[in-house]
Amino acid sequence: SCTTISTNATVALLPAQPHARTSDGFGRLLRDTGFRAFLWTQFLGAFNDNVYKIIVSMRAVHLAAGGHYLSLAGAVFVLPFLLFSGYSGHLADAVPKRSVLISIKIFEIAVMLFGLAAFFSTRIELMLVVLFLMALHSTIFSPAKYGIVPEMLPAAELSRANALLEMSTFVAIVMGTSIGAFFFTLWKNQPWNMGFATLAIAVAGLLTSFGITRVPAAGATGKFLFNPFSEVLAGTRHLLLQRQLWLSVVGISYFWFLGALFQLDLLLFGSEVLRVSDLQVGLLITSLAVGIGVGSMLSGRLSGNKIELGLVPLGSLLMAVFSVALFFTRHSYRLSVADLMLLGISSGLFIVPLNAFLQHRSDPHEKGRILATNNFYNTVGMLLASGMLWSLHDKLHVAPDKLILVCGLLTLLVTAYIVWVLPRYAIRFSLWLLMHTFYRFQILGREHAPNCGPALLVSNHMSWIDGFLVGACIQRFLRYMIWKPYFEARGFHSFLRFIHAIPVDESNPRQIVYSIRRARQELQDGHVVCIFAEGSMTRTGNLLPFKRGLEKIVAGLDAPVIPVHLSGVWGSIFSFSGGRFLKKWPLRVPYRITVSFGAPMPLGATNDDARQAVQELGSEAATRQVRADDRLDLQFLRVARRHWSRPAIADADGRRLTYGQTLSSALVLARQVRAAYTAGSPVPVSGALAHIAVVLAGRVPVNAPDALSEAMLARASWFDRFRANVAARLLPAKLLLTAQTPYSPAAITGSPDVLLSHANVVSNIAALQQLLWLTPDDRVAGVLPLSDPFGLTLTLWLPLLTGCGALYPPREATVLIATPALYEEYVQCCSREDLGSVRMALSVGAPLALAAAFQEKFGRELLEVYGCAEMTAVIALNSPNRSEGDMLQIGHKPGTQGHPLPGVAITIVDEAGVSLPPGRQGRLLVKGPSRMLGYVGQTVSQDAWFDTNAQATMDSDGFLTLVR
Numbered sequence: 001s002c003t004t005i006s007t008n009a010t011v012a013l014l015p016a017q018p019h020a021r022t023s024d025g026f027g028r029l030l031r032d033t034g035f036r037a038f039l040w041t042q043f044l045g046a047f048n049d050n051v052y053k054i055i056v057s058m059r060a061v062h063l064a065a066g067g068h069y070l071s072l073a074g075a076v077f078v079l080p081f082l083l084f085s086g087y088s089g090h091l092a093d094a095v096p097k098r099s100v101l102i103s104i105k106i107f108e109i110a111v112m113l114f115g116l117a118a119f120f121s122t123r124i125e126l127m128l129v130v131l132f133l134m135a136l137h138s139t140i141f142s143p144a145k146y147g148i149v150p151e152m153l154p155a156a157e158l159s160r161a162n163a164l165l166e167m168s169t170f171v172a173i174v175m176g177t178s179i180g181a182f183f184f185t186l187w188k189n190q191p192w193n194m195g196f197a198t199l200a201i202a203v204a205g206l207l208t209s210f211g212i213t214r215v216p217a218a219g220a221t222g223k224f225l226f227n228p229f230s231e232v233l234a235g236t237r238h239l240l241l242q243r244q245l246w247l248s249v250v251g252i253s254y255f256w257f258l259g260a261l262f263q264l265d266l267l268l269f270g271s272e273v274l275r276v277s278d279l280q281v282g283l284l285i286t287s288l289a290v291g292i293g294v295g296s297m298l299s300g301r302l303s304g305n306k307i308e309l310g311l312v313p314l315g316s317l318l319m320a321v322f323s324v325a326l327f328f329t330r331h332s333y334r335l336s337v338a339d340l341m342l343l344g345i346s347s348g349l350f351i352v353p354l355n356a357f358l359q360h361r362s363d364p365h366e367k368g369r370i371l372a373t374n375n376f377y378n379t380v381g382m383l384l385a386s387g388m389l390w391s392l393h394d395k396l397h398v399a400p401d402k403l404i405l406v407c408g409l410l411t412l413l414v415t416a417y418i419v420w421v422l423p424r425y426a427i428r429f430s431l432w433l434l435m436h437t438f439y440r441f442q443i444l445g446r447e448h449a450p451n452c453g454p455a456l457l458v459s460n461h462m463s464w465i466d467g468f469l470v471g472a473c474i475q476r477f478l479r480y481m482i483w484k485p486y487f488e489a490r491g492f493h494s495f496l497r498f499i500h501a502i503p504v505d506e507s508n509p510r511q512i513v514y515s516i517r518r519a520r521q522e523l524q525d526g527h528v529v530c531i532f533a534e535g536s537m538t539r540t541g542n543l544l545p546f547k548r549g550l551e552k553i554v555a556g557l558d559a560p561v562i563p564v565h566l567s568g569v570w571g572s573i574f575s576f577s578g579g580r581f582l583k584k585w586p587l588r589v590p591y592r593i594t595v596s597f598g599a600p601m602p603l604g605a606t607n608d609d610a611r612q613a614v615q616e617l618g619s620e621a622a623t624r625q626v627r628a629d630d631r632l633d634l635q636f637l638r639v640a641r642r643h644w645s646r647p648a649i650a651d652a653d654g655r656r657l658t659y660g661q662t663l664s665s666a667l668v669l670a671r672q673v674r675a676a677y678t679a680g681s682p683v684p685v686s687g688a689l690a691h692i693a694v695v696l697a698g699r700v701p702v703n704a705p706d707a708l709s710e711a712m713l714a715r716a717s718w719f720d721r722f723r724a725n726v727a728a729r730l731l732p733a734k735l736l737l738t739a740q741t742p743y744s745p746a747a748i749t750g751s752p753d754v755l756l757s758h759a760n761v762v763s764n765i766a767a768l769q770q771l772l773w774l775t776p777d778d779r780v781a782g783v784l785p786l787s788d789p790f791g792l793t794l795t796l797w798l799p800l801l802t803g804c805g806a807l808y809p810p811r812e813a814t815v816l817i818a819t820p821a822l823y824e825e826y827v828q829c830c831s832r833e834d835l836g837s838v839r840m841a842l843s844v845g846a847p848l849a850l851a852a853a854f855q856e857k858f859g860r861e862l863l864e865v866y867g868c869a870e871m872t873a874v875i876a877l878n879s880p881n882r883s884e885g886d887m888l889q890i891g892h893k894p895g896t897q898g899h900p901l902p903g904v905a906i907t908i909v910d911e912a913g914v915s916l917p918p919g920r921q922g923r924l925l926v927k928g929p930s931r932m933l934g935y936v937g938q939t940v941s942q943d944a945w946f947d948t949n950a951q952a953t954m955d956s957d958g959f960l961t962l963v964r
Contacts, residue, residue, distance in 0.1 A: 026300065029160050034152060034213030041101060041212060042145050043168045044205035045108065049134050050176025052115065052198055053077060055184050056127045076128050080136040081379035086231025088140040089372025093365060096217045097148040098209075104141045105206040111137060112202040116195030143371040150359045150367075152213040156305035156451075158356040163300025166352055167293040174289045177282075235373030238366060247421060248358045249374045251312065254414060255351045257381035258319070258407060262288060264389050266340075269400040273330050280333065287337045291344020298345065299352035302433075305446075306475035307356045309422055310429020315350030316415040322346055323408030330401040424477055427499070435465075435472040440590040444621060445597035448562055449474050454523040455600075456554055458610045459564035460543055460618070461532035463574035464581065466566055470530055473595045479522045481515060481531045500527075506535070516552050523559045530564075533610060539576045539882035540891040541770040542899045543618070545957040546611045560600030563610055565617035567625060568593040570770050570902070576884070578773065594621040608918050608956060615905045615958075622763060622903030623929040623943065630742040631758040633696045634733055635801050637663065641729070646776060647805040649688055650812070659803075660728065662692065667724040667736070668716045669693030679738060682748055688796055688807055691786060695746060698738025700755075702748035703787035745933065749789045750869025753936040763929035764872040765798050767901035771879040771891070772840065774802045778814045779837075782807025783822055790817065790844050790865070793873035810835060817842045820850055823862065827853050835860075840880065848895050866897035866962065870946055872930035876900045876960045896959040897952075904928035907945070908954050921963055924952040 030036060092100055111133040118126035149161050187193040239246040263285060270281030299311055322343040329335035362370040392398040398406070419426050435441075443449075450457075457478070459470055467480045480501045487496050487503035502518045505511035519529045531553070534544035554561055571577045572591050573584055596617040601609060629635065640648070640663040648659040657665065670693045677683050683694045684704035694701040727736055742759035749756065774780075780799040784791030794817045799806035810816055810826070816838045818826075823843055826835065827850070835858050842865050843851075851862040867874040878898035879891035892898070900906045907915050908922040916922045925945040934940040951963040 026160055026164065026297075029153075029157055029164065032153075032213075033211060035161065037208050037211030038101075038145075038148065038152070038213070039164060039168055040208040041105065041205055042141070042165065043172050044201055044208065045105070045138070045141055046169050046172035047176040047179075048108065048112075048198055048201045048205065049138055050173050051180035051183065051201070052134055053131060054177050054180035055194055056124070056131050076132045077135045078379055078383065080132065080139040081375055084136060084139045085143075085372040085376040085379070086227075086229060086235075086369075088375075089143050089231050089235065089369040091140065092143040092147050092368025092371070094217065094368075096215055097144040097151065097368075098212050098214055100144040101141065101148070101212060102206070102209045104137055104144070105202070105209045107140075108134070108137050108202040109199065109206060112195070112199040116192065116199055119191035119195035139375070142375050143368045146355065146359055146371045147362075147367045148212070148215060151215040151364075155307075155360055158360055159303030159305075159307055159352060160300040162352045162356045162359070163296045163298075163303075163348075166296035166348060166355070170289045170293040170296070174286050178286075231369055232373050232376045235366070235369045235376075238363075238370065239373065242361075245358060245361055245370065248354045248361075249370075249377055251354045251418075252351065252358065252374060253377040253381035255347065255354070255381075256378040257385050258411070259292075259347070260382035260385035261389060261407060262343075262404075264386065265393075265400050265403050268393065269330075269336075269404065273399065273401045274333050274336060276333055284337060284340055288340045288344045291341040291346075292348045292351075293344075294341075295345035295348020295350075296352050297348070299349045302349075303353065303356075304475075307353055307360060308425075308429060308432075308475075309353050309357060310425040310427075310432070311349045311353050313415055313418045313422060313426045314429065314433075315346050315348070316411060316418050318346035319343060319350060320408050320411035320415055323404055323411060327401050327405040327408065424499070428471070428477065431468050432472045435468055438586075438590055439469065439472075440592045441473065442592070442594040442621075442625070443473050443597075444594060444624065445599070445617075446473075448597040448599050450476065450528055450560070450562065452526075454526050454557070454559040455528045456519075456523065456550065456559055456561045457528060457530040457564050458533050458546075458550055458561055458614065459530065460566055460614055461534045461537045462566050462569035463537060463572055465574045466532060466537075466569065467530060469566060469569065469593065469595060470564060473597075474528070476528045478528050478530045479519070481519060481529065483536070484511070502529075512549070516549060519553045520557065523554070523557055529553070533607070533614075536887065536889075537576060538570075539884055539887070539889045540879055540899075541570055541577065541773075542879065542891065542902055543611070543615055543958060544889065546607050548607050550610060551607055561605055561610060562600050563598035563613035563617055565596040565598075565614050565621055566593065567596065567618055567621035567903070576882070577770070579882075592627075594625050596621045606917075611958065612905075612907065612915070615900070616907075619903055619905035619928045620943075622767075623927075626742050626759045626763070626929065628742065630762040631740055631744075632746050632761055632797060632801070633698070633737050633740065633758075635762065636692065636696075637733055637737065639801055639803055643776060643803045644729075646803065647779075648800065649806050650779075650782075650808045657689075660725075662689065662800075663728045664721065664725040665689055666693040666696050667728055668720050670697035671720070671724070672716075673697035673699055674738070680745065688782075688786065691747075691792070691796060692800075696737060698740055698744075700745045700748055702753070703785075743933070747792060748936060749787065749792055754789070754869040755933045755936050756872055757933050760872045760930050760932060761793060761797055762801070763903060764793055764874060764901070765801050767903050767930075768794070768798055768874060768877070769802050770902050771877060772815075773880075774799065774804050774815065776803040778802075778839075779805040779808040779812055780815045781810045781813035781817060781838075783810060783816075783818050784844075789869040789873045790867065794842070794865075811837070813838060815840045815842070817844075817865075819844050820846055823850055823854055827857055832858055842877075851894060861892060863892055864897055866960065868948060870932045870948075871904070871926055871928065872932065874901055874930075875904055875906070875926050875948075890957075893957070893959045896955075896961045898960065899958050900926070900960065901928070901930075904930065906954065906960060908952060918954055918956040921951055921953050924948045924950045924960070924962075 111130060115130040118130050150158060153161050183194045183197060239249055266284045267281060270276050270284050302308060302311060322339050326336060326339040326343065329339055358374060392403055393400065457470065459466065471478050481504050482496060482501045484503040484505040487493065487501060502515050504515045522529050531550060533546040533550055535547045538544050550561065569575055571587055573582055573586055578584055598613050598617050601613060640659040644660040645658050647656060648662040649657045666689055669690060673683060673694055674697045677699050679698050681699055682702045683699045685691055685694055685701040686704065691701045740758065743757045745755050746758040746761055747756045748754065780795055782795045784795050786792050786796060796806055811834055814837055816835065820843055838860060841854065841860050842863050844865050846862050846864040854860065854862045863878040865874055866876045876897045876899060878893065878896065881891050882889050904926060905928060906924060906926050908920065909915055909925055910922050925947055927945050931946055932940065953961050953963065
């Protein structure tokens with residue numbers, strides 16, 4: 001297990017737990033029968049305490065000397081925490097905590113039997129004795145209650161467990177206070193009924209306690225000390241030796257100080273400032289308690305599988321803000337209730353991480369003593385609150401609202417101190433909150449993220465904020481290796497130094513050696529180092545070659561190399577999509593991304609092994625990243641409505657259709673298709689419009705001569721056309737389109753017949769667009785037949801889903817996609833002016849001699865594309881080279897088939913199926929989200945590798961070359 005502490009920050013590293021289970025939120029925790037029984041036990045105990053306390057308080061108020069007895073009731077309830085906290089801590093350490101909890105529930109029944117006698121006697125003195133015994137019950141119960149949580153749950157559950165614990169406690173306080181008042185009102189003249197009710201609650205608590213998870217004794221060997229304060233003094237000495245724990249106790253005590261002060265001051269605030277009824281004053285306190293419960297649950301949700309101390313300064317700051325806000329809204333009851341609710345939520349954010357941290361970091365053999373000492377100081381805090389209220393309000397006549405303002409200003413000072421003590425936690429959580437506000441994360445392989453110990457994370461590099469995105473998925477402080485000019489940039493240098501970033505200067509060999517040594521030292525100190533092995537952010541949109549530094553960083557170290565892949569980041573404003581950083585509008589907020597962590601790589605793994613692992617993570621992420629709207633019909637509908645009047649389809653006969661006309665005409669045809677063919681059945685088609693119509697109808701197009709074509713439009717009436725035009729503009733997609741999923745069949749193509757899903761085609765198009773950067777001003781030539789998978793995907797659906805014009809003659813096209821035979825004709829028969837509008841030429845296979853001839857005649861590089869029907873169309877592509885300033889990134893290497901598309905993984909294997917290193921020839925295997933559903937009548941797994949039966953090699957830069 002890992003229990004080390006960072007040498008330069010107060011880092012709470014969670015241990016590698018022996019518990020087998022992993023967390024999936026509050027639901028799994030609540031399904032744990034042992035924890036659920038514990039939660040009910042402590043809830044019923046707190047509930048009964050408050051029921052009895054409010055009954056005694058209300059009884060005291062109705063006596064002649066009510067004020068005296070009311071004050072005495074408060075003192076009686078506090079006294080056991082001061083006198084017996086030390087004893088309770090020793091008991092929790094020496095005896096199994098489950099046994100302590102069960103024993104104290106039996107004691108509670110005995111106390112309630114005595115309470116029943118007190119109710120029969122109606123004597124307030126006896127009731128005060130019972131109240132003292134109930135407080136003693138809580139004193140002994142508390143250390144065992146908080147101490148058992150880390151013993152029966154893994155560390156990853158502590159934040160959520162404490163959230164539920166705090167929430168249920170404050171719900172018990174609110175319900176106990178309300179129901180206790182109800183009992184007193186109902187049975188004022190029959191007090192023994194109240195005794196029977198509290199006895200029944202105690203019995204229920206005992207019954208639930210038997211279901212609590214069994215845990216062994218902590219194993220404390222210290223002798224029992226009769227002096228009640230000896231254990232507290234020993235606990236204090238221990239806390240002072242561990243500053244982090246001591247500060248946690250101080251923070252928790254400050255929370256109870258403020259809670260007690262507000263509970264008392266709100267009574268005065270309601271009557272003297274707001275001048276409202278007793279019932280409304282009670283609602284003020286209730287709103288604060290409910291807010292704490294909500295905030296506790298929110299804290300558990302935000303903390304996830306870690307103890308997030310970054311919530312402490314945030315909660316403290318918000319507590320200060322809403323305390324001050326309460327002062328300024330003191331003339332409005334509704335605003336005061338809202339402020340108190342928000343103040344309670346802030347308090348929940350503040351207290352849960354501190355309780356979880358104290359439980360987790362306390363020595364197992366002294367956990368009870370530490371928690372009992374914490375209870376003692378919490379009680380001191382509450383007494384200080386009473387003293388502060390007495391001195392400021394009763395003696396100095398400070399108004400209740402101004403007392404709240406003083407608390408707010410005091411909490412601001414506390415916040416400043418917390419930020420000074422926990423700066424890295426505050427920064428890390430702020431960045432986490434910022435990332436999770438604007439990005440929606442899907443985390444794959446979370447179990448591989450390093451919870452403790454050294455590790456080297458090797459990630460692809462897609463945007464300016466990749467480091468923050470990776471850091472938002474890990475509960476550790478990361479050390480990033482950063483290009484030196486960025487490290488020294490004004491405004492960032494101090495921050496990057498503060499987070500221990502490591503500058504890298506590739507132009508200076510001595511600086512490189514220094515950076516590698518720094519990274520190795522951080523690993524030796526037990527930290528996590530994150531590198532972006534490509535050396536720079538991708539401008540091509542694809543995975544770049546990896547630099548060699550990672551092998552030197554981990555050489556001889558016992559530190560795992562963990563591959564990481566960021567998927568979906570391309571297209572964000574921080575990426576180079578569209579040829580620029582930042583200067584573009586976000587596509588959506590929140591932006592959906594996937595962060596994948598791979599299994600630690602074997603010792604001795606090479607640079608090429610890491611690149612292959614990252615590429616395969618990207619393929620797995622793309623396969624699992626399919627969204628409900630990854631459908632051809634739905635995406636075409638959206639694009640057509642967005643580009644209604646822009647050109648969509650053209651042909652050699654001179655016909656031109658806009659997107660609006662194409663959609664309306666296809667809907668007319670789709671209506672006829674639905675009438676003639678059942679859902680999901682193949683429909684023979686001829687022509688682009690027929691393809692679109694069949695997909696909109698929820699059927700499967702398959703090319704065939706003399707089949708459904710645009711000629712059928714002639715049979716449509718003017719009313720059919722009018723209705724389709726109105727529907728195309730106005731009807732919601734759910735009413736306009738047939739219900740389908742991304743995995744519904746969308747096309748049959750190739751030979752033998754390959755069945756493709758919507759998700760197959762959409763993923764292939766998305767990957768192509770990431771590399772080609774088509775714009776609505778582009779026109780894609782339509783020279784490939786739609787019966788060919790390249791023609792169907794590249795010349796029809798690619799332009800239609802990106803807002804371009806499709807199926808244009810080559811003389812008008814800006815993007816030309818053709819076969820080598822057609823390019824030979826262009827070279828022989830066309831002049832340079834004939835293809836003057838072409839800015840990009842893609843060839844499905846291109847011998848070097850043909851590529852050279854084409855470039856010489858037309859001044860354009862011929863970019864080779866490789867693929868097959870089983871992978872929808874494109875597997876690999878030579879994309880255009882991209883440049884920014886002096887930086888040039890290579891996307892095209894003549895003589896190769898290019899890089900695999902984003903989301904597509906390739907590997908070269910020998911006859912035994914063993915992966916070969918770069919440069920070795922073997923069989924080409926591919927996988928990714930574009931892999932077919934199967935051949936007609938036969939399905940296949942999309943997660944498995946597809947054997948292309950082609951011989952190929954892959955170089956160290958990731959370029960694929962077929963051996964023809």
